[in-house]
Amino acid sequence: MDRLKDSDSRFKGLEVKIGLLVLIVLVGIAFVVVSLGIERGIFTKKYTLYFITESGEGFRKGMPVKLSGFNIGRVKSIELAGDARVTVYLEINSKYKGWLRSGSVAKVIKEGFIGDAVVEVTVGKPGTKEYAEGEMIPFEKAGGMAEIVNEVKPVLNEIKEIIHYINDPQGDIKKTLSNVQNVTAGMNMTREKVDSLLDQTGTTVKKVQGLVDSVAGSAAPAMESTARTIKNMEQISLKLVPTMERIDRLAGNAEIATQRLPGITDKLERTIDNVKGMSDALSNDAPRIREVLLDAGDAARDGKALVKGFRESWPGRLVAPKPRSPELVPFDGSLMNVERR
Amino acid sequence: MKASRIVLNFFKGSNPLRGLNPFRGLILIGLIAIFAYGCAAAKEKKPSIEEKAVDASMRGSEAFANRDYAAALVRFEIALQLDRSVDNRQGELIDLINIARVYTALADYKNAVDRIEKAITLARSLNDNRKLVEAYATYSKVRWMAGDSQAALMEINKAILIDAKDGVKSGGLLNLKAELLIDSGTVEKAETFQRVEPLQGAEELLFTALSLNKRDDNAAETANSYRALARVSDLRKKWNDALAFYSKAYDIDKPAGDPVKITIDLMGMAKSNLALKRPDEAVFLFGRAYIVSANAGLTARTAESLDKLIITYKEMGNAEKADFYSRIRDAMSAEPLQGAEPLQGADNGSGGGKAK
Numbered sequence: 117m118d119r120l121k122d123s124d125s126r127f128k129g130l131e132v133k134i135g136l137l138v139l140i141v142l143v144g145i146a147f148v149v150v151s152l153g154i155e156r157g158i159f160t161k162k163y164t165l166y167f168i169t170e171s172g173e174g175f176r177k178g179m180p181v182k183l184s185g186f187n188i189g190r191v192k193s194i195e196l197a198g199d200a201r202v203t204v205y206l207e208i209n210s211k212y213k214g215w216l217r218s219g220s221v222a223k224v225i226k227e228g229f230i231g232d233a234v235v236e237v238t239v240g241k242p243g244t245k246e247y248a249e250g251e252m253i254p255f256e257k258a259g260g261m262a263e264i265v266n267e268v269k270p271v272l273n274e275i276k277e278i279i280h281y282i283n284d285p286q287g288d289i290k291k292t293l294s295n296v297q298n299v300t301a302g303m304n305m306t307r308e309k310v311d312s313l314l315d316q317t318g319t320t321v322k323k324v325q326g327l328v329d330s331v332a333g334s335a336a337p338a339m340e341s342t343a344r345t346i347k348n349m350e351q352i353s354l355k356l357v358p359t360m361e362r363i364d365r366l367a368g369n370a371e372i373a374t375q376r377l378p379g380i381t382d383k384l385e386r387t388i389d390n391v392k393g394m395s396d397a398l399s400n401d402a403p404r405i406r407e408v409l410l411d412a413g414d415a416a417r418d419g420k421a422l423v424k425g426f427r428e429s430w431p432g433r434l435v436a437p438k439p440r441s442p443e444l445v446p447f448d449g450s451l452m453n454v455e456r457r
Numbered sequence: 458m459k460a461s462r463i464v465l466n467f468f469k470g471s472n473p474l475r476g477l478n479p480f481r482g483l484i485l486i487g488l489i490a491i492f493a494y495g496c497a498a499a500k501e502k503k504p505s506i507e508e509k510a511v512d513a514s515m516r517g518s519e520a521f522a523n524r525d526y527a528a529a530l531v532r533f534e535i536a537l538q539l540d541r542s543v544d545n546r547q548g549e550l551i552d553l554i555n556i557a558r559v560y561t562a563l564a565d566y567k568n569a570v571d572r573i574e575k576a577i578t579l580a581r582s583l584n585d586n587r588k589l590v591e592a593y594a595t596y597s598k599v600r601w602m603a604g605d606s607q608a609a610l611m612e613i614n615k616a617i618l619i620d621a622k623d624g625v626k627s628g629g630l631l632n633l634k635a636e637l638l639i640d641s642g643t644v645e646k647a648e649t650f651q652r653v654e655p656l657q658g659a660e661e662l663l664f665t666a667l668s669l670n671k672r673d674d675n676a677a678e679t680a681n682s683y684r685a686l687a688r689v690s691d692l693r694k695k696w697n698d699a700l701a702f703y704s705k706a707y708d709i710d711k712p713a714g715d716p717v718k719i720t721i722d723l724m725g726m727a728k729s730n731l732a733l734k735r736p737d738e739a740v741f742l743f744g745r746a747y748i749v750s751a752n753a754g755l756t757a758r759t760a761e762s763l764d765k766l767i768i769t770y771k772e773m774g775n776a777e778k779a780d781f782y783s784r785i786r787d788a789m790s791a792e793p794l795q796g797a798e799p800l801q802g803a804d805n806g807s808g809g810g811k812a813k
Contacts, residue, residue, distance in 0.1 A: 449632030
């Protein structure tokens with residue numbers, strides 16, 4: 117401690133140095149505070165509007181107020197009015213005052229399916245009076261998840277009706293399928309007839325060939341033409357064979373599909389019932405589900421960030437798989453499968 | 458204790474490192490610096506040209522594996538341009554060999570030769586023996602495809618000699634050499650280059666290749682060994698052996714799904730059965746070869762299998778079936794033959810072998 121004497125040269129001007137340090141720190145803190153204040157609009161001029169709604173559900177203090185997607189204010193406070201309705205006070209940045217006129221309405225919307233709810237105000241009619249401090253802005257009720265589910269319900273009912281229609285034994289669809297079955301059965305018969313016709317064609321061709329041979333000397337040019345026609349007929353009949361096989365397969369497939377359809381429609385109907393049940397449950401639990409979804413989203417984001425951080429940081433980099441390097445395509449030591457000039 | 462003393466000194470306002478051995482202090486600071494650096498998140502960066510080249514090359518390899526040679530060629534060419542732009546010589550070498558192999562698969566000898574010659578020059582300048590062996594092997598195949606069996610044999614010998622110097626043995630190279638021996642009629646003993654009786658060298662080489670390929674668990678080359686052994690047995694008219702080898706090759710080729718190799722195996726089995734006076738089995742196998750080749754669009758092989766079916770049915774006295782396949786064959790003849798896939802079964806084509 118003997119070394120730490122006032123006469124030590126290191127302590128010269130110590131008070132000034134400390135004072136300077138404290139000053140710099142204070143200026144820095146003030147700068148940060150002012151910057152944050154400016155960024156958060158603490159120093160900007162504001163005015164208050166309010167609207168009345170049936171329920172305060174979904175509103176919270178500090179909730180953003182947006183105009184055309186831009187943040188123009190926040191929910192200042194929420195109060196229960198005397199008639200059991202809810203008054204929501206909005207604190208709006210004064211520089212946007214010019215947009216909020218008669219015709220402007222406030223409503224609650226969601227940013228994305230599971231995004232935060234915000235109060236959206238619309239632009240008023242040009243030339244009308246601007247809303248002044250403390251005035252009421254009309255509130256328009258917009259759909260939340262419960263409303264969405266309610267909108268979906270009629271659609272599901274319609275789908276169910278369609279399934280009933282398809283499945284009706286006396287309905288058009290079933291009858292059409294039955295007709296298709298008859299047609300495919302007819303196709304089988306036709307195919308047998310075509311087979312028989314082909315056999316007959318073969319016999320006829322041979323006979324005609326004989327005839328052609330016998331009169332070839334006297335009518336050679338005409339017979340050559342006939343011979344070509346016969347050859348074409350033979351080729352056509354050959355090409356018909358795969359077509360007939362395809363018809364066979366098609367008929368078989370149609371029959372199988374017809375047999376499977378009732379089972380499929382039953383399953384679909386049961387699925388739609390399940391979906392309806394789920395949608396009912398969803399509409400009841402919508403607020404909680406939204407919270408769970410938000411939590412899950414946050415957890416997923418955190419998890420992803422954690423994994424990314426781990427991969428990119430020191431221990432992670434050591435255990436992470438190394439990037440693949442280019443390789444030669446495999447060499448084939450056989451000559452049998454390549455072409456030679 | 459040292460750490461607690463440092464912290465204590467720090468809060469007392471005195472020199473935190475007082476009393477600490479300066480050497481240990483330096484080590485401590487170094488360790489802290491290393492830890493801090495290591496824990497820092499890696500800098501976000503855009504893929505570099507090298508990474509883009511690697512990506513293009515990997516995509517090319519995938520396309521090649523799917524037999525999409527046109528796509529593979531485009532990808533490898535992109536990789537080559539990128540590798541050259543950053544002077545990545547190793548990458549360039551791999552790209553050149555890969556491109557040559559794609560051209561080989563496309564039967565484009567001129568471009569294949571051009572690329573593989575550049576690859577050989579580059580591999581020599583880089584003293585990369587492994588890639589040089591790969592390049593020589595590819596060059597050998599290209600020379601054979603271009604019609605020069607002796608030159609092909611010379612190139613594969615170069616590859617095998619480099620392998621021998623490095624103490625490496627590749628079943629794929631031995632397979633190729635064996636087939637070249639059969640094809641060129643060269644009667645040297647494959648590894649020692651002593652002159653031996655025809656086919657013996659190839660056969661010995663193929664058994665060595667077979668054991669190496671099994672050891673390396675290389676299914677494709679194991680099948681190649683069996684198929685080439687079947688060919689040797691064919692040439693020796695040992696039909697039972699040929700049938701057994703073709704069957705083994707078929708068992709491996711079938712799950713791999715290469716229609717050309719499957720057709721060769723089926724045709725080989727069919728011909729062996731025919732030689733063993735089992736025409737029923739033969740026509741059954743010719744029929745399957747016809748279906749496989751027709752479905753894969755292998756026109757020349759389809760025509761060959763149909764010809765065999767017609768002849769065999771005629772010999773069996775089954776005029777109806779012979780007539781049926783004749784009409785299909787005639788309908789095929791009316792259209793120009795598409796594709797020029799090689800026909801080297803057990804008893805035809807260039808693989809027929811001069812070494813009989």
